[in-house]
Amino acid sequence: MLYWILKYIVIGPWLRVLFRPWLEGVENVPEKGPAIVASNHLSFSDSFFLALMLRRPITFLAKSDYFTGRGVKGRLTAWFFRGVGQVPIDRSGGRASEGAIRTGTRILDSGSLLGIYPEGTRSPNGTMYRGRTGMARMALESKCPVIPVAMINTYEIQPPGRILPSLQRVGMRFGPALDFTRYEGLEGDRFILRSVTDEVMYELMTLAGQEYVDMYATRAKELIADGGKADALSMVESGTSAVESDTAMIESPN
Numbered sequence: 001m002l003y004w005i006l007k008y009i010v011i012g013p014w015l016r017v018l019f020r021p022w023l024e025g026v027e028n029v030p031e032k033g034p035a036i037v038a039s040n041h042l043s044f045s046d047s048f049f050l051a052l053m054l055r056r057p058i059t060f061l062a063k064s065d066y067f068t069g070r071g072v073k074g075r076l077t078a079w080f081f082r083g084v085g086q087v088p089i090d091r092s093g094g095r096a097s098e099g100a101i102r103t104g105t106r107i108l109d110s111g112s113l114l115g116i117y118p119e120g121t122r123s124p125n126g127t128m129y130r131g132r133t134g135m136a137r138m139a140l141e142s143k144c145p146v147i148p149v150a151m152i153n154t155y156e157i158q159p160p161g162r163i164l165p166s167l168q169r170v171g172m173r174f175g176p177a178l179d180f181t182r183y184e185g186l187e188g189d190r191f192i193l194r195s196v197t198d199e200v201m202y203e204l205m206t207l208a209g210q211e212y213v214d215m216y217a218t219r220a221k222e223l224i225a226d227g228g229k230a231d232a233l234s235m236v237e238s239g240t241s242a243v244e245s246d247t248a249m250i251e252s253p254n
Contacts, residue, residue, distance in 0.1 A: 003057055006080065012052050018167055019157070021049055025174035029054060034108040034144040035177070038135055040128055040204050041117035041217075042155035049154065049170055050115060059107050060115040061100055062086045073163075101134050101141075108142035118200060119217045124224050126155045128201070128210040129217035136180075136196035140187035145177035146200055150208035173207045 006012065015021065029037065037058060039046060047060055067078045067088045081088075087107070089100040107114050116138075118131035139146050152171030158164075178200060186192045205212045213220065 007052060011048070011080075015048065015052050019049070019165075019170045021053055021170045021172065023053055023172050023174070025176075026053070026172070028147050028174045028176050029056070029113070030145070030147075030177070031056070032111070034111050034142055035113055036108070036135060036139055036142075036144060036146045037113060037115045037149055038118055038146050038200050038204065039115065039149045040151055040208050040210065041119050041122045042126060042151055043122065043158045043165075044160075045158050045165060045170075046117070046151045046154050047115065049151070049172065050149070053172055054113070056113050058113045058115045060086050061089045061104055061107075063089060097134065101137055104134070104138045105141050108138060108144050114138070118197060118204075121217050121221070122160050123155065123217055124160060124221045126159070126210070127220070128205055128208065128212045129220055130214050131197040131201040132216070133190070133193040133197045135200065136193040137187055139180055139196065140183055140193075143181055143184065145179055147177050148175040148200055148203040148207060149173065150175075150204055150210075152208065175203050175207050178203065 029035065037050065037054075039050065047062075051058055062081050067081060069075070069077055087103055089103060104114055104116070116135045118135045119129050120132045123129060135146070138144075150173045152173060153168055154170055157166050157168045157170065180196050183189075183192050183196065201212070204210075
């Protein structure tokens with residue numbers, strides 16, 4: 001009940017008026033049945049716009065920090081995520097990652113729509129980064145399609161660190177559903193998981209028109225922090241190592 005109140009009465013009308021969001025290819029999202037909506041992650045506001053513009057309710061696996069935040073923003077964030085039925089997960093890695101994947105699989109097995117950001121965290125500079133394989137595992141185990149969606153201009157309206165968004169138009173470009181049932185029974189093969197993940201990331205890159213760097217966003221954040229205002233892409237081009245172990249981490253809003 002609260003989901004629909006927030007969407008159509010409290011938050012939704014304001015977002016529509018202020019940001020005039022546009023959609024392209026939204027018919028690719030199935031009207032019923034389990035599916036993963038995989039998106040690039042540019043801004044804290046990504047999840048708000050996706051939830052607003054999709055006809056179906058969408059569940060994100062939100063990091064547990066969003067349910068324990070302090071201050072006005074923390075309380076509002078927790079209230080919003082609880083109100084729309086979002087699920088807190090532990091992102092500390094290891095067994096916690098396995099728990100997050102099981103939670104996502106249960107949501108899909110119930111026939112719901114699951115939102116995932118394969119990059120695992122927000123882009124620190126508007127560049128697209130390497131995807132994590134947790135999304136691929138859930139897609140293969142649940143035998144559900146993956147619908148790629150590119151968030152357009154959300155980095156410009158609210159990049160990481162900005163509290164109040166600027167008033168610009170926001171877009172969402174959905175691609176055709178990706179079917180990976182050809183890999184049925186191979187969800188434990190890490191090479192298959194990487195292949196599925198890379199295919200989704202390629203579609204996202206094409207839809208979004210973003211520059212792509214083959215390193216994890218978490219590593220890019222570390223490099224940017226170490227180098228001050230230096231851009232992670234320039235570090236890669238100059239030969240900086242970007243090697244990380246490939247874990248099954250997944251995340252929604254961050």
